[in-house]
Amino acid sequence: MATSLLLHVDADSFFASVILRHRPELVDRPMAAIAHVFIASANYPARLRGVRGGMQVHEAQHLCPELVMIETPRDEVEEVSDALFDIFRDSARAVEPGSMEEAFLDIGTTDIRVAVDAAQSLRRRVARELGIPISVGIGRTKLMAKLASRAAKPDGLHVIDDAEAAELRISLPISDIWGIGAQTVERLRLIEVAHLADLDRISPEELRRVCGAGMAHRLDRIRAGTDDATLNPVETRSSLSSEGTISGYNRPDWTPSELLEACVTRVCGRASKADLAAGGLTVALRFDGGDAPVILKHRMPSATSDPRAWLPEMLRLLAAAQQPGLIAVKATLTALVPPERVQQTLF
Ligand SMILES: [Mg+2]
Known part of the structure:
Protein backbone atom coordinates (compact mmCIF):
# COMPACT_ATOMS: atom_id res chain seq x y z
CA MET A 1 0.00 0.00 0.00
CA ARG A 74 9.54 37.59 21.00
CA ASP A 75 6.09 37.56 22.62
CA GLU A 76 4.32 38.11 19.31
CA VAL A 77 6.54 35.62 17.47
CA GLU A 78 5.76 32.92 20.05
CA GLU A 79 2.05 33.72 19.89
CA VAL A 80 2.02 33.39 16.08
CA SER A 81 3.96 30.11 16.34
CA ASP A 82 1.35 28.67 18.73
CA ALA A 83 -1.46 29.75 16.40
CA LEU A 84 0.39 28.30 13.40
CA PHE A 85 0.64 24.89 15.09
CA ASP A 86 -3.05 25.05 16.05
CA ILE A 87 -3.80 25.42 12.33
CA PHE A 88 -1.40 22.55 11.46
CA ARG A 89 -3.09 20.20 13.96
CA ASP A 90 -6.47 21.27 12.65
CA SER A 91 -5.45 20.52 9.05
CA ALA A 92 -3.61 17.19 9.38
CA ARG A 93 -3.98 13.77 10.96
CA ALA A 94 -0.37 13.85 12.17
CA VAL A 95 2.08 16.70 12.75
CA GLU A 96 5.82 16.35 13.32
CA PRO A 97 7.27 19.70 14.43
CA GLY A 98 10.63 20.79 13.01
CA SER A 99 11.04 24.16 14.69
CA MET A 100 8.73 26.90 15.97
CA GLU A 101 7.77 27.75 12.38
CA GLU A 102 8.19 24.50 10.48
CA ALA A 103 6.55 21.05 10.48
CA PHE A 104 5.78 17.94 8.46
CA LEU A 105 2.09 17.23 8.01
CA ASP A 106 0.38 13.97 7.04
CA ILE A 107 -3.02 14.83 5.63
CA GLY A 108 -3.89 11.21 4.85
CA THR A 109 -4.07 11.19 1.07
CA THR A 110 -2.11 9.51 -1.72
CA ASP A 111 -3.77 11.68 -4.36
CA ILE A 112 -1.57 14.56 -5.54
CA ARG A 113 -4.54 16.75 -6.53
CA VAL A 114 -6.10 16.36 -3.08
CA ALA A 115 -2.76 17.19 -1.44
CA VAL A 116 -2.29 20.28 -3.62
CA ASP A 117 -5.80 21.52 -2.78
CA ALA A 118 -5.15 20.99 0.92
CA ALA A 119 -1.81 22.79 0.70
CA GLN A 120 -3.37 25.77 -1.10
CA SER A 121 -6.15 26.11 1.43
CA LEU A 122 -3.60 25.84 4.26
CA ARG A 123 -1.57 28.65 2.67
CA ARG A 124 -4.67 30.81 2.27
CA ARG A 125 -5.79 30.14 5.84
CA VAL A 126 -2.42 31.05 7.39
CA ALA A 127 -2.25 34.22 5.26
CA ARG A 128 -5.78 35.21 6.23
CA GLU A 129 -5.69 34.35 9.94
CA LEU A 130 -2.05 35.07 10.80
CA GLY A 131 -0.96 37.45 8.04
CA ILE A 132 2.29 35.63 7.25
CA PRO A 133 3.45 33.76 4.12
CA ILE A 134 4.25 30.05 4.29
CA SER A 135 5.75 27.77 1.67
CA VAL A 136 4.57 24.19 1.27
CA GLY A 137 6.41 21.27 -0.31
CA ILE A 138 4.74 17.97 -1.18
CA GLY A 139 6.57 14.67 -1.59
CA ARG A 140 6.41 10.96 -0.77
CA THR A 141 9.21 11.09 1.80
CA LYS A 142 10.27 13.67 4.36
CA LEU A 143 13.39 14.52 2.36
CA MET A 144 11.42 15.07 -0.86
CA ALA A 145 8.78 17.19 0.93
CA LYS A 146 11.53 19.29 2.49
CA LEU A 147 13.36 19.75 -0.82
CA ALA A 148 9.99 20.73 -2.34
CA SER A 149 9.29 23.44 0.25
CA ARG A 150 12.77 24.83 -0.32
CA ALA A 151 12.02 25.00 -4.06
CA ALA A 152 8.65 26.62 -3.31
CA LYS A 153 10.13 29.60 -1.45
CA PRO A 154 9.13 32.36 -1.08
CA ASP A 155 5.38 32.14 -0.56
CA GLY A 156 4.85 29.20 -2.90
CA LEU A 157 3.88 25.57 -3.38
CA HIS A 158 5.95 22.89 -5.06
CA VAL A 159 5.29 19.21 -5.66
CA ILE A 160 8.08 16.69 -6.17
CA ASP A 161 6.32 13.92 -8.06
CA ASP A 162 7.68 10.40 -8.56
CA ALA A 163 9.49 11.31 -11.79
CA GLU A 164 11.27 14.29 -10.20
CA ALA A 165 12.05 12.23 -7.08
CA ALA A 166 13.64 9.50 -9.22
CA GLU A 167 15.76 12.11 -11.00
CA LEU A 168 16.79 13.71 -7.67
CA ARG A 169 17.89 10.33 -6.30
CA ILE A 170 20.56 10.43 -9.02
CA SER A 171 21.49 14.10 -9.35
CA LEU A 172 20.95 15.61 -5.90
CA PRO A 173 24.13 17.18 -4.49
CA ILE A 174 25.03 15.48 -1.19
CA SER A 175 25.34 18.96 0.36
CA ASP A 176 21.62 19.58 -0.30
CA ILE A 177 20.54 16.69 1.94
CA TRP A 178 19.12 18.00 5.18
CA GLY A 179 20.87 16.86 8.35
CA ILE A 180 24.25 16.11 6.75
CA GLY A 181 27.09 18.16 8.22
CA ALA A 182 29.72 20.14 6.35
CA GLN A 183 32.47 17.78 7.61
CA THR A 184 30.72 14.70 6.20
CA VAL A 185 30.12 16.50 2.89
CA GLU A 186 33.84 17.29 2.75
CA ARG A 187 34.92 13.72 3.61
CA LEU A 188 32.63 12.37 0.88
CA ARG A 189 33.97 14.91 -1.60
CA LEU A 190 37.49 13.57 -0.98
CA ILE A 191 36.36 10.13 -2.22
CA GLU A 192 34.61 11.83 -5.15
CA VAL A 193 31.08 11.46 -3.87
CA ALA A 194 29.36 14.77 -4.63
CA HIS A 195 25.96 13.55 -5.87
CA LEU A 196 23.70 10.69 -4.85
CA ALA A 197 24.53 8.59 -7.95
CA ASP A 198 28.22 8.69 -7.00
CA LEU A 199 27.35 6.40 -4.07
CA ASP A 200 26.95 3.54 -6.58
CA ARG A 201 30.74 3.39 -7.11
CA ILE A 202 31.53 3.14 -3.38
CA SER A 203 31.56 -0.12 -1.43
CA PRO A 204 29.31 -0.26 1.65
CA GLU A 205 32.42 -0.73 3.84
CA GLU A 206 34.08 2.39 2.47
CA LEU A 207 30.92 4.45 2.87
CA ARG A 208 30.62 3.36 6.52
CA ARG A 209 34.30 4.09 7.11
CA VAL A 210 33.97 7.61 5.68
CA CYS A 211 30.71 8.78 7.24
CA GLY A 212 29.78 6.31 9.99
CA ALA A 213 27.21 3.51 10.04
CA GLY A 214 24.17 5.71 10.76
CA MET A 215 24.77 8.20 7.95
CA ALA A 216 25.82 5.43 5.52
CA HIS A 217 22.51 3.68 6.18
CA ARG A 218 20.57 6.90 5.66
CA LEU A 219 22.37 7.70 2.39
CA ASP A 220 21.74 4.16 1.11
CA ARG A 221 18.05 4.51 1.83
CA ILE A 222 17.85 7.92 0.15
CA ARG A 223 19.61 6.61 -2.95
CA ALA A 224 17.27 3.58 -3.02
CA GLY A 225 14.11 5.61 -2.35
CA THR A 226 13.30 3.83 0.93
CA ASP A 227 13.95 6.81 3.24
CA ASP A 228 11.44 8.08 5.81
CA ALA A 229 7.91 8.20 4.45
CA THR A 230 6.12 8.28 7.81
CA LEU A 231 6.12 10.90 10.54
CA ASN A 232 6.89 10.78 14.25
CA PRO A 233 3.80 12.72 15.25
CA VAL A 234 3.69 14.70 18.48
CA GLU A 235 0.25 14.52 20.11
CA THR A 236 0.78 17.07 22.84
CA ARG A 237 3.94 19.01 23.42
CA SER A 238 6.14 17.83 26.24
CA SER A 239 7.91 21.17 26.64
CA LEU A 240 7.38 24.81 25.75
CA SER A 241 9.98 27.62 25.66
CA SER A 242 10.05 31.39 25.68
CA GLU A 243 13.23 33.36 25.26
CA GLY A 244 14.49 36.90 25.24
CA THR A 245 17.63 39.02 25.12
CA ILE A 246 18.71 41.54 27.71
CA SER A 247 19.61 44.36 25.35
CA GLY A 248 17.21 45.20 22.61
CA TYR A 249 17.76 47.09 19.41
CA ASN A 250 16.15 50.51 19.98
CA ARG A 251 14.76 49.57 23.37
CA PRO A 252 16.18 50.09 26.87
CA ASP A 253 18.05 47.19 28.44
CA TRP A 254 16.31 45.01 30.96
CA THR A 255 17.73 43.94 34.31
CA PRO A 256 18.42 40.19 34.57
CA SER A 257 15.44 39.67 36.89
CA GLU A 258 13.11 41.64 34.59
CA LEU A 259 14.20 39.49 31.66
CA LEU A 260 13.73 36.25 33.64
CA GLU A 261 10.33 37.40 34.82
CA ALA A 262 9.23 38.33 31.30
CA CYS A 263 10.26 34.93 29.87
CA VAL A 264 8.73 32.89 32.71
CA THR A 265 5.48 34.88 32.59
CA ARG A 266 5.24 34.46 28.82
CA VAL A 267 5.90 30.73 28.73
CA CYS A 268 3.38 30.19 31.55
CA GLY A 269 0.80 32.20 29.60
CA ARG A 270 1.35 30.03 26.53
CA ALA A 271 1.03 26.84 28.58
CA SER A 272 -2.21 27.87 30.23
CA LYS A 273 -3.61 29.01 26.89
CA ALA A 274 -2.83 25.52 25.54
CA ASP A 275 -4.47 24.02 28.64
CA LEU A 276 -1.24 22.57 29.93
CA ALA A 277 0.44 22.63 33.32
CA ALA A 278 4.13 21.98 33.96
CA GLY A 279 5.93 19.85 36.51
CA GLY A 280 9.32 21.47 35.89
CA LEU A 281 10.93 24.71 34.78
CA THR A 282 14.41 24.96 33.29
CA VAL A 283 16.01 28.34 32.70
CA ALA A 284 19.12 28.64 30.52
CA LEU A 285 21.25 31.77 31.03
CA ARG A 286 23.65 32.76 28.28
CA PHE A 287 26.56 35.00 29.25
CA ASP A 288 28.82 37.05 27.01
CA GLY A 289 31.88 34.94 26.12
CA GLY A 290 30.55 31.85 27.94
CA ASP A 291 30.31 28.77 25.70
CA ALA A 292 27.83 26.66 27.64
CA PRO A 293 24.72 28.20 29.16
CA VAL A 294 24.22 28.18 32.93
CA ILE A 295 21.17 26.01 33.71
CA LEU A 296 18.72 26.63 36.57
CA LYS A 297 16.14 23.94 37.33
CA HIS A 298 13.16 23.71 39.60
CA ARG A 299 10.40 21.11 39.98
CA MET A 300 6.95 21.35 41.57
CA PRO A 301 5.18 18.62 43.53
CA SER A 302 2.04 19.31 41.52
CA ALA A 303 2.05 20.70 37.99
CA THR A 304 1.18 24.37 37.48
CA SER A 305 1.32 27.06 34.82
CA ASP A 306 0.99 29.92 37.30
CA PRO A 307 4.08 32.14 37.00
CA ARG A 308 3.67 33.28 40.62
CA ALA A 309 4.37 29.71 41.68
CA TRP A 310 7.63 29.50 39.74
CA LEU A 311 9.12 32.98 40.05
CA PRO A 312 10.28 33.24 43.71
CA GLU A 313 12.54 30.16 43.51
CA MET A 314 13.77 31.03 40.01
CA LEU A 315 14.67 34.60 41.03
CA ARG A 316 16.56 33.17 44.02
CA LEU A 317 18.47 30.76 41.74
CA LEU A 318 19.17 33.62 39.32
CA ALA A 319 20.64 35.78 42.08
CA ALA A 320 22.87 32.88 43.17
CA ALA A 321 24.08 32.26 39.59
CA GLN A 322 24.53 35.92 38.71
CA GLN A 323 27.71 36.98 36.92
CA PRO A 324 28.34 39.96 34.64
CA GLY A 325 27.40 39.89 30.95
CA LEU A 326 24.03 38.15 30.81
CA ILE A 327 22.91 38.16 27.16
CA ALA A 328 19.87 35.92 26.89
CA VAL A 329 17.42 33.83 28.86
CA LYS A 330 15.42 30.81 27.69
CA ALA A 331 12.67 29.54 30.01
CA THR A 332 11.39 26.02 29.26
CA LEU A 333 8.42 24.43 30.98
CA THR A 334 8.88 20.66 31.07
CA ALA A 335 6.79 17.61 32.00
CA LEU A 336 3.72 19.31 30.53
CA VAL A 337 0.41 17.60 31.29
CA PRO A 338 -3.20 18.39 30.38
CA PRO A 339 -5.42 19.46 33.31
CA GLU A 340 -7.08 16.03 33.77
CA ARG A 341 -3.65 14.52 34.51
CA VAL A 342 -3.00 17.31 37.01
CA GLN A 343 -6.13 16.29 38.88
CA GLN A 344 -4.98 12.69 38.92
CA THR A 345 -1.77 13.71 40.66
CA LEU A 346 -3.72 15.84 43.14
CA PHE A 347 -6.12 13.12 44.25
MG1 LIG B 1 11.27 29.23 7.77
Whole structure:
Protein backbone atom coordinates (compact mmCIF):
# COMPACT_ATOMS: atom_id res chain seq x y z
CA MET A 1 0.00 0.00 0.00
CA ALA A 2 1.31 3.43 -0.89
CA THR A 3 1.99 5.69 2.08
CA SER A 4 0.38 9.13 2.31
CA LEU A 5 1.93 12.12 0.67
CA LEU A 6 3.75 14.38 3.12
CA LEU A 7 3.59 18.16 3.34
CA HIS A 8 6.54 20.15 4.61
CA VAL A 9 5.34 23.55 5.74
CA ASP A 10 7.79 26.36 6.50
CA ALA A 11 7.10 30.02 7.27
CA ASP A 12 9.11 32.40 5.07
CA SER A 13 11.52 34.73 6.97
CA PHE A 14 9.37 34.03 10.01
CA PHE A 15 10.48 36.73 12.50
CA ALA A 16 10.67 39.39 9.77
CA SER A 17 7.24 38.39 8.42
CA VAL A 18 5.67 38.75 11.88
CA ILE A 19 7.02 42.33 12.09
CA LEU A 20 5.92 43.18 8.54
CA ARG A 21 2.28 42.50 9.48
CA HIS A 22 2.28 45.94 11.15
CA ARG A 23 4.85 47.58 8.89
CA PRO A 24 3.50 47.03 5.36
CA GLU A 25 5.49 50.05 4.12
CA LEU A 26 8.66 47.97 4.65
CA VAL A 27 7.59 44.92 2.62
CA ASP A 28 9.56 45.91 -0.49
CA ARG A 29 12.48 47.44 1.38
CA PRO A 30 15.36 45.48 2.92
CA MET A 31 14.53 44.85 6.59
CA ALA A 32 15.62 42.45 9.29
CA ALA A 33 14.52 41.26 12.72
CA ILE A 34 17.32 41.66 15.27
CA ALA A 35 18.13 39.66 18.40
CA HIS A 36 21.01 40.94 20.57
CA VAL A 37 23.73 41.80 18.01
CA PHE A 38 22.61 39.30 15.40
CA ILE A 39 20.26 39.23 12.41
CA ALA A 40 17.49 36.84 13.49
CA SER A 41 15.70 36.90 10.16
CA ALA A 42 15.90 38.98 6.98
CA ASN A 43 13.16 39.60 4.44
CA TYR A 44 13.71 38.71 0.78
CA PRO A 45 14.78 42.22 -0.39
CA ALA A 46 17.47 42.09 2.34
CA ARG A 47 18.49 38.57 1.34
CA LEU A 48 18.99 39.78 -2.24
CA ARG A 49 21.59 42.14 -0.79
CA GLY A 50 23.36 39.26 0.95
CA VAL A 51 21.92 39.74 4.45
CA ARG A 52 21.46 36.38 6.20
CA GLY A 53 20.15 35.11 9.52
CA GLY A 54 22.94 34.63 12.08
CA MET A 55 25.03 37.48 10.67
CA GLN A 56 26.26 40.20 13.01
CA VAL A 57 24.38 43.50 12.72
CA HIS A 58 27.50 45.46 11.67
CA GLU A 59 28.26 42.95 8.88
CA ALA A 60 24.70 43.29 7.57
CA GLN A 61 24.86 47.10 7.69
CA HIS A 62 28.10 46.99 5.74
CA LEU A 63 26.44 44.91 2.99
CA CYS A 64 23.25 46.94 2.99
CA PRO A 65 23.54 50.42 4.58
CA GLU A 66 19.80 51.19 4.14
CA LEU A 67 18.76 48.00 5.98
CA VAL A 68 15.87 48.74 8.36
CA MET A 69 16.42 46.85 11.63
CA ILE A 70 13.69 46.10 14.14
CA GLU A 71 13.96 44.28 17.45
CA THR A 72 12.34 40.81 17.30
CA PRO A 73 9.03 40.92 19.20
CA ARG A 74 9.54 37.59 21.00
CA ASP A 75 6.09 37.56 22.62
CA GLU A 76 4.32 38.11 19.31
CA VAL A 77 6.54 35.62 17.47
CA GLU A 78 5.76 32.92 20.05
CA GLU A 79 2.05 33.72 19.89
CA VAL A 80 2.02 33.39 16.08
CA SER A 81 3.96 30.11 16.34
CA ASP A 82 1.35 28.67 18.73
CA ALA A 83 -1.46 29.75 16.40
CA LEU A 84 0.39 28.30 13.40
CA PHE A 85 0.64 24.89 15.09
CA ASP A 86 -3.05 25.05 16.05
CA ILE A 87 -3.80 25.42 12.33
CA PHE A 88 -1.40 22.55 11.46
CA ARG A 89 -3.09 20.20 13.96
CA ASP A 90 -6.47 21.27 12.65
CA SER A 91 -5.45 20.52 9.05
CA ALA A 92 -3.61 17.19 9.38
CA ARG A 93 -3.98 13.77 10.96
CA ALA A 94 -0.37 13.85 12.17
CA VAL A 95 2.08 16.70 12.75
CA GLU A 96 5.82 16.35 13.32
CA PRO A 97 7.27 19.70 14.43
CA GLY A 98 10.63 20.79 13.01
CA SER A 99 11.04 24.16 14.69
CA MET A 100 8.73 26.90 15.97
CA GLU A 101 7.77 27.75 12.38
CA GLU A 102 8.19 24.50 10.48
CA ALA A 103 6.55 21.05 10.48
CA PHE A 104 5.78 17.94 8.46
CA LEU A 105 2.09 17.23 8.01
CA ASP A 106 0.38 13.97 7.04
CA ILE A 107 -3.02 14.83 5.63
CA GLY A 108 -3.89 11.21 4.85
CA THR A 109 -4.07 11.19 1.07
CA THR A 110 -2.11 9.51 -1.72
CA ASP A 111 -3.77 11.68 -4.36
CA ILE A 112 -1.57 14.56 -5.54
CA ARG A 113 -4.54 16.75 -6.53
CA VAL A 114 -6.10 16.36 -3.08
CA ALA A 115 -2.76 17.19 -1.44
CA VAL A 116 -2.29 20.28 -3.62
CA ASP A 117 -5.80 21.52 -2.78
CA ALA A 118 -5.15 20.99 0.92
CA ALA A 119 -1.81 22.79 0.70
CA GLN A 120 -3.37 25.77 -1.10
CA SER A 121 -6.15 26.11 1.43
CA LEU A 122 -3.60 25.84 4.26
CA ARG A 123 -1.57 28.65 2.67
CA ARG A 124 -4.67 30.81 2.27
CA ARG A 125 -5.79 30.14 5.84
CA VAL A 126 -2.42 31.05 7.39
CA ALA A 127 -2.25 34.22 5.26
CA ARG A 128 -5.78 35.21 6.23
CA GLU A 129 -5.69 34.35 9.94
CA LEU A 130 -2.05 35.07 10.80
CA GLY A 131 -0.96 37.45 8.04
CA ILE A 132 2.29 35.63 7.25
CA PRO A 133 3.45 33.76 4.12
CA ILE A 134 4.25 30.05 4.29
CA SER A 135 5.75 27.77 1.67
CA VAL A 136 4.57 24.19 1.27
CA GLY A 137 6.41 21.27 -0.31
CA ILE A 138 4.74 17.97 -1.18
CA GLY A 139 6.57 14.67 -1.59
CA ARG A 140 6.41 10.96 -0.77
CA THR A 141 9.21 11.09 1.80
CA LYS A 142 10.27 13.67 4.36
CA LEU A 143 13.39 14.52 2.36
CA MET A 144 11.42 15.07 -0.86
CA ALA A 145 8.78 17.19 0.93
CA LYS A 146 11.53 19.29 2.49
CA LEU A 147 13.36 19.75 -0.82
CA ALA A 148 9.99 20.73 -2.34
CA SER A 149 9.29 23.44 0.25
CA ARG A 150 12.77 24.83 -0.32
CA ALA A 151 12.02 25.00 -4.06
CA ALA A 152 8.65 26.62 -3.31
CA LYS A 153 10.13 29.60 -1.45
CA PRO A 154 9.13 32.36 -1.08
CA ASP A 155 5.38 32.14 -0.56
CA GLY A 156 4.85 29.20 -2.90
CA LEU A 157 3.88 25.57 -3.38
CA HIS A 158 5.95 22.89 -5.06
CA VAL A 159 5.29 19.21 -5.66
CA ILE A 160 8.08 16.69 -6.17
CA ASP A 161 6.32 13.92 -8.06
CA ASP A 162 7.68 10.40 -8.56
CA ALA A 163 9.49 11.31 -11.79
CA GLU A 164 11.27 14.29 -10.20
CA ALA A 165 12.05 12.23 -7.08
CA ALA A 166 13.64 9.50 -9.22
CA GLU A 167 15.76 12.11 -11.00
CA LEU A 168 16.79 13.71 -7.67
CA ARG A 169 17.89 10.33 -6.30
CA ILE A 170 20.56 10.43 -9.02
CA SER A 171 21.49 14.10 -9.35
CA LEU A 172 20.95 15.61 -5.90
CA PRO A 173 24.13 17.18 -4.49
CA ILE A 174 25.03 15.48 -1.19
CA SER A 175 25.34 18.96 0.36
CA ASP A 176 21.62 19.58 -0.30
CA ILE A 177 20.54 16.69 1.94
CA TRP A 178 19.12 18.00 5.18
CA GLY A 179 20.87 16.86 8.35
CA ILE A 180 24.25 16.11 6.75
CA GLY A 181 27.09 18.16 8.22
CA ALA A 182 29.72 20.14 6.35
CA GLN A 183 32.47 17.78 7.61
CA THR A 184 30.72 14.70 6.20
CA VAL A 185 30.12 16.50 2.89
CA GLU A 186 33.84 17.29 2.75
CA ARG A 187 34.92 13.72 3.61
CA LEU A 188 32.63 12.37 0.88
CA ARG A 189 33.97 14.91 -1.60
CA LEU A 190 37.49 13.57 -0.98
CA ILE A 191 36.36 10.13 -2.22
CA GLU A 192 34.61 11.83 -5.15
CA VAL A 193 31.08 11.46 -3.87
CA ALA A 194 29.36 14.77 -4.63
CA HIS A 195 25.96 13.55 -5.87
CA LEU A 196 23.70 10.69 -4.85
CA ALA A 197 24.53 8.59 -7.95
CA ASP A 198 28.22 8.69 -7.00
CA LEU A 199 27.35 6.40 -4.07
CA ASP A 200 26.95 3.54 -6.58
CA ARG A 201 30.74 3.39 -7.11
CA ILE A 202 31.53 3.14 -3.38
CA SER A 203 31.56 -0.12 -1.43
CA PRO A 204 29.31 -0.26 1.65
CA GLU A 205 32.42 -0.73 3.84
CA GLU A 206 34.08 2.39 2.47
CA LEU A 207 30.92 4.45 2.87
CA ARG A 208 30.62 3.36 6.52
CA ARG A 209 34.30 4.09 7.11
CA VAL A 210 33.97 7.61 5.68
CA CYS A 211 30.71 8.78 7.24
CA GLY A 212 29.78 6.31 9.99
CA ALA A 213 27.21 3.51 10.04
CA GLY A 214 24.17 5.71 10.76
CA MET A 215 24.77 8.20 7.95
CA ALA A 216 25.82 5.43 5.52
CA HIS A 217 22.51 3.68 6.18
CA ARG A 218 20.57 6.90 5.66
CA LEU A 219 22.37 7.70 2.39
CA ASP A 220 21.74 4.16 1.11
CA ARG A 221 18.05 4.51 1.83
CA ILE A 222 17.85 7.92 0.15
CA ARG A 223 19.61 6.61 -2.95
CA ALA A 224 17.27 3.58 -3.02
CA GLY A 225 14.11 5.61 -2.35
CA THR A 226 13.30 3.83 0.93
CA ASP A 227 13.95 6.81 3.24
CA ASP A 228 11.44 8.08 5.81
CA ALA A 229 7.91 8.20 4.45
CA THR A 230 6.12 8.28 7.81
CA LEU A 231 6.12 10.90 10.54
CA ASN A 232 6.89 10.78 14.25
CA PRO A 233 3.80 12.72 15.25
CA VAL A 234 3.69 14.70 18.48
CA GLU A 235 0.25 14.52 20.11
CA THR A 236 0.78 17.07 22.84
CA ARG A 237 3.94 19.01 23.42
CA SER A 238 6.14 17.83 26.24
CA SER A 239 7.91 21.17 26.64
CA LEU A 240 7.38 24.81 25.75
CA SER A 241 9.98 27.62 25.66
CA SER A 242 10.05 31.39 25.68
CA GLU A 243 13.23 33.36 25.26
CA GLY A 244 14.49 36.90 25.24
CA THR A 245 17.63 39.02 25.12
CA ILE A 246 18.71 41.54 27.71
CA SER A 247 19.61 44.36 25.35
CA GLY A 248 17.21 45.20 22.61
CA TYR A 249 17.76 47.09 19.41
CA ASN A 250 16.15 50.51 19.98
CA ARG A 251 14.76 49.57 23.37
CA PRO A 252 16.18 50.09 26.87
CA ASP A 253 18.05 47.19 28.44
CA TRP A 254 16.31 45.01 30.96
CA THR A 255 17.73 43.94 34.31
CA PRO A 256 18.42 40.19 34.57
CA SER A 257 15.44 39.67 36.89
CA GLU A 258 13.11 41.64 34.59
CA LEU A 259 14.20 39.49 31.66
CA LEU A 260 13.73 36.25 33.64
CA GLU A 261 10.33 37.40 34.82
CA ALA A 262 9.23 38.33 31.30
CA CYS A 263 10.26 34.93 29.87
CA VAL A 264 8.73 32.89 32.71
CA THR A 265 5.48 34.88 32.59
CA ARG A 266 5.24 34.46 28.82
CA VAL A 267 5.90 30.73 28.73
CA CYS A 268 3.38 30.19 31.55
CA GLY A 269 0.80 32.20 29.60
CA ARG A 270 1.35 30.03 26.53
CA ALA A 271 1.03 26.84 28.58
CA SER A 272 -2.21 27.87 30.23
CA LYS A 273 -3.61 29.01 26.89
CA ALA A 274 -2.83 25.52 25.54
CA ASP A 275 -4.47 24.02 28.64
CA LEU A 276 -1.24 22.57 29.93
CA ALA A 277 0.44 22.63 33.32
CA ALA A 278 4.13 21.98 33.96
CA GLY A 279 5.93 19.85 36.51
CA GLY A 280 9.32 21.47 35.89
CA LEU A 281 10.93 24.71 34.78
CA THR A 282 14.41 24.96 33.29
CA VAL A 283 16.01 28.34 32.70
CA ALA A 284 19.12 28.64 30.52
CA LEU A 285 21.25 31.77 31.03
CA ARG A 286 23.65 32.76 28.28
CA PHE A 287 26.56 35.00 29.25
CA ASP A 288 28.82 37.05 27.01
CA GLY A 289 31.88 34.94 26.12
CA GLY A 290 30.55 31.85 27.94
CA ASP A 291 30.31 28.77 25.70
CA ALA A 292 27.83 26.66 27.64
CA PRO A 293 24.72 28.20 29.16
CA VAL A 294 24.22 28.18 32.93
CA ILE A 295 21.17 26.01 33.71
CA LEU A 296 18.72 26.63 36.57
CA LYS A 297 16.14 23.94 37.33
CA HIS A 298 13.16 23.71 39.60
CA ARG A 299 10.40 21.11 39.98
CA MET A 300 6.95 21.35 41.57
CA PRO A 301 5.18 18.62 43.53
CA SER A 302 2.04 19.31 41.52
CA ALA A 303 2.05 20.70 37.99
CA THR A 304 1.18 24.37 37.48
CA SER A 305 1.32 27.06 34.82
CA ASP A 306 0.99 29.92 37.30
CA PRO A 307 4.08 32.14 37.00
CA ARG A 308 3.67 33.28 40.62
CA ALA A 309 4.37 29.71 41.68
CA TRP A 310 7.63 29.50 39.74
CA LEU A 311 9.12 32.98 40.05
CA PRO A 312 10.28 33.24 43.71
CA GLU A 313 12.54 30.16 43.51
CA MET A 314 13.77 31.03 40.01
CA LEU A 315 14.67 34.60 41.03
CA ARG A 316 16.56 33.17 44.02
CA LEU A 317 18.47 30.76 41.74
CA LEU A 318 19.17 33.62 39.32
CA ALA A 319 20.64 35.78 42.08
CA ALA A 320 22.87 32.88 43.17
CA ALA A 321 24.08 32.26 39.59
CA GLN A 322 24.53 35.92 38.71
CA GLN A 323 27.71 36.98 36.92
CA PRO A 324 28.34 39.96 34.64
CA GLY A 325 27.40 39.89 30.95
CA LEU A 326 24.03 38.15 30.81
CA ILE A 327 22.91 38.16 27.16
CA ALA A 328 19.87 35.92 26.89
CA VAL A 329 17.42 33.83 28.86
CA LYS A 330 15.42 30.81 27.69
CA ALA A 331 12.67 29.54 30.01
CA THR A 332 11.39 26.02 29.26
CA LEU A 333 8.42 24.43 30.98
CA THR A 334 8.88 20.66 31.07
CA ALA A 335 6.79 17.61 32.00
CA LEU A 336 3.72 19.31 30.53
CA VAL A 337 0.41 17.60 31.29
CA PRO A 338 -3.20 18.39 30.38
CA PRO A 339 -5.42 19.46 33.31
CA GLU A 340 -7.08 16.03 33.77
CA ARG A 341 -3.65 14.52 34.51
CA VAL A 342 -3.00 17.31 37.01
CA GLN A 343 -6.13 16.29 38.88
CA GLN A 344 -4.98 12.69 38.92
CA THR A 345 -1.77 13.71 40.66
CA LEU A 346 -3.72 15.84 43.14
CA PHE A 347 -6.12 13.12 44.25
MG1 LIG B 1 11.27 29.23 7.77
